Amino acid sequence: MSQKLNKIIATDCGSTTTKSILIEYIDGEYRQTVRGEAPTTVEKPLNDVTRGVINAVTELVELARLKYNDDSIQFIKDGTVWISEKEGEGVDAYVSTSSAGGGLQMMVTGVVAKMTGESAERAALGAGAIVMDLIASNDKRANYEKIERIRQLRPDMILMAGGVDGGTTKHVAEMAELVGAADPKPRLGSSYKLPIIYAGNTSARDIINDILKEKTDLIITDNLRPKLESENLGPARDKIHDLFMEHVMAQAPGYNKLMGWVKGPKDGKLVNIPIMPTPAAVGNIMQTIAKVNDIEVLGVDIGGATTDVFSVFTKDKVFNRTVSANLGMSYSISNVLATAGLENILRWVPFDIDESGLRNMIKNKMIRPTTIPQQLEELVLEQAIAKEALKYAFIQHKEFAVGLKGAQKQREISEAFSQSTSGATVVNMMTLNLLVGSGGVMSHAPRRNQSAMMLIDSFQPEGITRLAVDSIFMMPQLGVLAEIDEKAATEVFDKDCLIYLGTCVASVGKMKPDKVALSAKIELPNGEVFEENIKFGEIRLLPCGVGETAKATLKPGRGLDIGEGKGQEIQTELHGGVTGIILDTRGRRPFVLPVDASERVPLLKKWMKELKAYPEEILK
Amino acid sequence: MAQAYSPGLTVTDSIVLKKDRILPLKGKVLVKKGDKVKAEDFVAETLLPGNVVPFNLANKLGVPVDIVNEYLRIKAGDQLKKGDVIAETKGFLGLFKTTIKSPLDGEVENISSVTGQLLLREPRIPVQVKAFIDGVVVDVVENEGVIIENKSAYIQGIFGIGGETTGEIKVLAASGEDIIDAKSVDDSCKGKVIVCGSMIPYDVVKKAQKVGVAGIISGGIDDRDLKKLLGYDIGVAITGHENIGLTIVVTEGFGKIKMAKKTYELLKTFNGHKASIHGFTQIRAGVMRPEIIIPIKFKEEELTEPEARMSTLEIGTTIRVIRQPNFGLIGKVTGLPEKLTSVESETMVRILEAELENGEKLTIPRANVEVIED
Numbered sequence: 001m002s003q004k005l006n007k008i009i010a011t012d013c014g015s016t017t018t019k020s021i022l023i024e025y026i027d028g029e030y031r032q033t034v035r036g037e038a039p040t041t042v043e044k045p046l047n048d049v050t051r052g053v054i055n056a057v058t059e060l061v062e063l064a065r066l067k068y069n070d071d072s073i074q075f076i077k078d079g080t081v082w083i084s085e086k087e088g089e090g091v092d093a094y095v096s097t098s099s100a101g102g103g104l105q106m107m108v109t110g111v112v113a114k115m116t117g118e119s120a121e122r123a124a125l126g127a128g129a130i131v132m133d134l135i136a137s138n139d140k141r142a143n144y145e146k147i148e149r150i151r152q153l154r155p156d157m158i159l160m161a162g163g164v165d166g167g168t169t170k171h172v173a174e175m176a177e178l179v180g181a182a183d184p185k186p187r188l189g190s191s192y193k194l195p196i197i198y199a200g201n202t203s204a205r206d207i208i209n210d211i212l213k214e215k216t217d218l219i220i221t222d223n224l225r226p227k228l229e230s231e232n233l234g235p236a237r238d239k240i241h242d243l244f245m246e247h248v249m250a251q252a253p254g255y256n257k258l259m260g261w262v263k264g265p266k267d268g269k270l271v272n273i274p275i276m277p278t279p280a281a282v283g284n285i286m287q288t289i290a291k292v293n294d295i296e297v298l299g300v301d302i303g304g305a306t307t308d309v310f311s312v313f314t315k316d317k318v319f320n321r322t323v324s325a326n327l328g329m330s331y332s333i334s335n336v337l338a339t340a341g342l343e344n345i346l347r348w349v350p351f352d353i354d355e356s357g358l359r360n361m362i363k364n365k366m367i368r369p370t371t372i373p374q375q376l377e378e379l380v381l382e383q384a385i386a387k388e389a390l391k392y393a394f395i396q397h398k399e400f401a402v403g404l405k406g407a408q409k410q411r412e413i414s415e416a417f418s419q420s421t422s423g424a425t426v427v428n429m430m431t432l433n434l435l436v437g438s439g440g441v442m443s444h445a446p447r448r449n450q451s452a453m454m455l456i457d458s459f460q461p462e463g464i465t466r467l468a469v470d471s472i473f474m475m476p477q478l479g480v481l482a483e484i485d486e487k488a489a490t491e492v493f494d495k496d497c498l499i500y501l502g503t504c505v506a507s508v509g510k511m512k513p514d515k516v517a518l519s520a521k522i523e524l525p526n527g528e529v530f531e532e533n534i535k536f537g538e539i540r541l542l543p544c545g546v547g548e549t550a551k552a553t554l555k556p557g558r559g560l561d562i563g564e565g566k567g568q569e570i571q572t573e574l575h576g577g578v579t580g581i582i583l584d585t586r587g588r589r590p591f592v593l594p595v596d597a598s599e600r601v602p603l604l605k606k607w608m609k610e611l612k613a614y615p616e617e618i619l620k
Numbered sequence: 621m622a623q624a625y626s627p628g629l630t631v632t633d634s635i636v637l638k639k640d641r642i643l644p645l646k647g648k649v650l651v652k653k654g655d656k657v658k659a660e661d662f663v664a665e666t667l668l669p670g671n672v673v674p675f676n677l678a679n680k681l682g683v684p685v686d687i688v689n690e691y692l693r694i695k696a697g698d699q700l701k702k703g704d705v706i707a708e709t710k711g712f713l714g715l716f717k718t719t720i721k722s723p724l725d726g727e728v729e730n731i732s733s734v735t736g737q738l739l740l741r742e743p744r745i746p747v748q749v750k751a752f753i754d755g756v757v758v759d760v761v762e763n764e765g766v767i768i769e770n771k772s773a774y775i776q777g778i779f780g781i782g783g784e785t786t787g788e789i790k791v792l793a794a795s796g797e798d799i800i801d802a803k804s805v806d807d808s809c810k811g812k813v814i815v816c817g818s819m820i821p822y823d824v825v826k827k828a829q830k831v832g833v834a835g836i837i838s839g840g841i842d843d844r845d846l847k848k849l850l851g852y853d854i855g856v857a858i859t860g861h862e863n864i865g866l867t868i869v870v871t872e873g874f875g876k877i878k879m880a881k882k883t884y885e886l887l888k889t890f891n892g893h894k895a896s897i898h899g900f901t902q903i904r905a906g907v908m909r910p911e912i913i914i915p916i917k918f919k920e921e922e923l924t925e926p927e928a929r930m931s932t933l934e935i936g937t938t939i940r941v942i943r944q945p946n947f948g949l950i951g952k953v954t955g956l957p958e959k960l961t962s963v964e965s966e967t968m969v970r971i972l973e974a975e976l977e978n979g980e981k982l983t984i985p986r987a988n989v990e991v992i993e994d
Contacts, residue, residue, distance in 0.1 A: 374963045
């Protein structure tokens, strides 16, 4: 079979919808050409995920026939996705991701919560799991409480870490005894033993084997924290993926069949391409993009139930993923209110609304998650809630995306003065190159400027940052495609997946409102030259379209920084997008919104007007 | 295309229902196929393993882990009574012994020679499953439970709190719009399922709790009242496990919303009849909505389950608006234009044209309506 892929089908089987895309090699480049979707069919009455896949692919066939005016196009044969070696027949590869049935749910254990516990959590999250709980020897719960907790949760699998290689074995043994005593049962199906991956101190392997072998399906792999100074998450992640396929997926209705369908050429042979958990695939494409373009990337996917944040930072391209399990825009919307509090949501709203009305609106959205805001006021409110959900998800991410705690480090004099400690966050908004938003509230915002506003207000990018949204959330499919063809995946990511909104320039620091925060001279693509000494507390939006760039000379005000140090000028090229170039002098670290509504509301209106975020009538 | 799929809640005077009544762990089924059961009857039971109590024996004895074995008086699998001696040191010339006694009745699960930890298991906990609805056992899942079938008047709620309960229906509201006051809830409501109108105020719920009402059915509930009632804000939509002494089923949503005419009329028709209700709500994969089940008389040959189908939007379909503006109003579909249309929020959506009960004609995003099956 030839290596060249001309036609690829990729599907993502979500909890509610199965999304399919067709990727084709046309005129020397890979493009995503057709897209279909159908309801996922893992539940009653159909109980077979492949039915939804076939429906979603059938839509691709119908749309491709229309697009190319060719009724002979066919991607399905004998009730399966048709992979053919003959040119012009079927497709060359079919890949898929899945988060149906609640995705991969795991529990992790460690000895010290902040050390091996955190490493285990990172491994599980990186593999695309939802971590239901982290249980550690020092987590302050009594042993009987830990046992009860393990029994209550019915995870798909447990990842056990603890101890550096050659270290003490007593604590890991104790943890294994607790797990054994709890005798945990898997979430799906009662006919098999719960898989447990042991990735802790290698000296304790025999002891762990004695304690857990009978009761569980024990798999032993390399220690994920062999030394305090280093993590080795790869082997544990790989084992998680193997077990996800063998156990979790195999239990879900129809997946055994689907696992036989996913195939593509690798090293000249047609081989099986494992189904990936959706978030693992998103992480995969993020890392690929960061590596290929040598940039730092931060991505967010805000869904109805959860918000995932992915990041690739530092020159070593350190990848982190977090799931804020209870921050979302429908199923969990009420929890955003409970977490953020009413006043924090209302601080983004430029009009009055009574508490009772807002509370009932939020709860009604929770119980009828598929409704959409018809009224402008409700749209503004939903976007205000989204800003808070994103803000909290990002706070959680920053707290989690840290260097290794407990590692001995030789410090330089400058570090000693700056009080940097082990375990500091690796998230650096100043060095971040690209911020990507996705999820319904982001991708379906009626004006793209609203998406830009939500990203800026919640993540508060610093210095110069490009902003983008994932148009139809095809990152999962591209992530699994990258496994067999990195080039195809990155080309489609760049051309069809991302919609560039533009670039945000934000000065870091605080000053009085009448002082100049940014002196900007920007040669715009339309020939105009924008030149202004922008005072503190302002926003400017300049036109600069998709694919266009503008030459800029930017000098932050005294004591402020846009990337090169306080007061240091930068000459650079700024990339445009559907929104344009946004100059934001509202301040960072801290970004302050006045508490008093009579001061705050006029400011919000001024910024929203400048950003053209909403129709004028609501901002009068 | 003149029709589209849309979610809807079922409200009907007659439906064949099947309920799985399954144990959390394997156990014993107490009834057999063909048995007629009442909602209150137990149909299956099992014993859940008791709680495990860990016990650090080496520490308690004050000896190194590797010699704990020398002092043990028990072995794994032994049955214990509270106060039984578990281990004892030899002391000095028979004096200064350290004696460790069992803190509970139960069984020795495990004794670890690595950590010196002893695991004791409390006695098993019995769990019983009730039939929940009056009906016939149509199938037995060996060692796991049964499937019960009946014919019922049936109403799906939109949101609820509290678990399964049964009681006689007592309609207190004069109409679906009515809001009853606390005085209307008196001792005659004890053990009943009371039907309120468009809203259930906080003081009415408190009074209902006081007199021992089994359940409340209401069009709407104010979120602030709900928070006051539970003592916390509901974060995610998984409910049914609240312990407030009664079950609440909300049929329309949050705020003051008129109970749909059909729902109110149906409840009125069955005033005085026995109903099984629950508040279990889960809005995610595996959607679960609260239910009101009113068993009606049937002959066994009538029990043929209807085919599962999705409700469709067509010209003439009755709908309820489920988002502002016009939230809660009922109307009939008059048109289903194909083209994406911009609404006030500038969102481009598929819309429908409808005529409301009050004669007003308007366009609504299709996502913001629910089908009411006639």
